[in-house]
Amino acid sequence: MMSKVVRSITRLITPAVLVFGLYVIMHGHVTSGGGFQGGAVFASAAALLLVAFGSDRIKHHMKIPDLTAISVSGAVLFIGLGFAGIATTFFYNLFVGSAVFGHVPAFGPAHEDIWTGGVIPLMNIGVALNVVASLAAVMVVMAITSEKTRDGE
Amino acid sequence: MVRKVVIGLTMVILGVMLFAVALMMRPFGEPPSLMDDYIIENTQQVTGANNAVSAVVFDWRGYDTLGEATVLFTAVTAVVMLLRKRKDEAPE
Numbered sequence: 001m002m003s004k005v006v007r008s009i010t011r012l013i014t015p016a017v018l019v020f021g022l023y024v025i026m027h028g029h030v031t032s033g034g035g036f037q038g039g040a041v042f043a044s045a046a047a048l049l050l051v052a053f054g055s056d057r058i059k060h061h062m063k064i065p066d067l068t069a070i071s072v073s074g075a076v077l078f079i080g081l082g083f084a085g086i087a088t089t090f091f092y093n094l095f096v097g098s099a100v101f102g103h104v105p106a107f108g109p110a111h112e113d114i115w116t117g118g119v120i121p122l123m124n125i126g127v128a129l130n131v132v133a134s135l136a137a138v139m140v141v142m143a144i145t146s147e148k149t150r151d152g153e
Numbered sequence: 154m155v156r157k158v159v160i161g162l163t164m165v166i167l168g169v170m171l172f173a174v175a176l177m178m179r180p181f182g183e184p185p186s187l188m189d190d191y192i193i194e195n196t197q198q199v200t201g202a203n204n205a206v207s208a209v210v211f212d213w214r215g216y217d218t219l220g221e222a223t224v225l226f227t228a229v230t231a232v233v234m235l236l237r238k239r240k241d242e243a244p245e
Contacts, residue, residue: 028204029202029203029204029207029208029211030202030203030204031204034206034210034211064233068233071226075222078218078219078222079219091216093200093201093212095201096199096200096201101201104197104201105197105201105203106197107197107198108197110197110203116201116202116203117200117201117203117204117208118200118201118202118212119211120201120202120207123215127218127222130222130225131225134226134229135229138228138229138233141232141233141236141237142232142236145236
């Protein structure tokens, strides 16, 4: 647990970090970024909370089994979308031209059309769930362990 | 003495190789293959994505992303397994 100043600043900027992470994830098929990058930004908010409030308080809100479940569901979503196009090939983009993210843009810059990309936005979400939960789980586990060894020995 | 000679010889060989590579380098902006031109021209029609980088990562080279996700997943599994709370450990 750090000082009141650090905790107040953390309270202020954590929502902004989360919103920016979500933006990077959800616009991964239009602007730069994607599931990995946005997931890392999102997980950095978890790191901020852990540093500011200490693992004693945070571990009741970010439980390892929950994080594992989120991570596994993201991985399953990603691999399932890869298998969904198995009728053509593995990782075939079967949603192009369909009702789900199906717009096909003309050649050239078209950043205002975000309903594009086929399976790519969905895969971004899957990878982001995987990355966020995995990094958060590692940080929580390491914080708990380091706190335990510091107090115990 | 032998050590110094070996180090000097290595440096000279390395320098000659780097110099040769620098001389053989392509002019700036000239791609070494036609693959990237193909991807830039066809990404929006084939994958529907405006971001060619995302399209490469998740569509053209989906296997690579699958491997990355698997590596991350395996690393996290190992860390959580190593640092888990054991059954014989006293509760806090």
